[in-house]
Amino acid sequence: MERKRVIRTLITFSLLAALVAVIVVSQNRDPSNPHTSVSKDTWIHGPKGHGYAVLNNQQPWKQCYTCHEKKGLGGEAYCQSCHDQSGVKVDIPKKPS
Template sequence: MKPKRIVRTVISLSLLAALMAIIYSSQTSDSSNPHAAIPRETWIHGPKGHGYAVVNNQQPWKQCYECHEKKGLGGEAYCQSCHDQSGVKAAIPQRPAQ
């Protein structure tokens, strides 16, 4: 085979492999979940995980509760049930009266 043909074949196979990897990874992740790329243990206990988000987002009803409710998890009740299960004693910010 000529060198140009070998190079074209290698490039074509590389592009095909990359396309297959992209398709596979897009099928195995939940694009609607912003935490999907982070392992659960890292998200819950990591330095930039759940605790960091809570401390830096003092209005979870604007972001967290809404998304959790869309997922069918619930808002404040979901957070409270998780805290109860894990033994965390924390005040859950309440949604302001409208």
């Protein structure tokens, strides 16, 4: 009888610890950010990161700007300020009129 009680107690504490771990990990994620599962360094410098997205998305006003503006970051000005800080010289595609 005592053995079953010890096993049940261990299982209960294990499940409680797992629940706490899931809650802590989930608090650090933003479900509306598609880049949240990738570290910032990998996103900026990785082979399937920012450069890949830019080369394969020549219409940032459709995808990037709207999301960045919703986050309060700004659109084209946000991209340009980051490029200026990092010393990157690029021409950001303009939205056709």
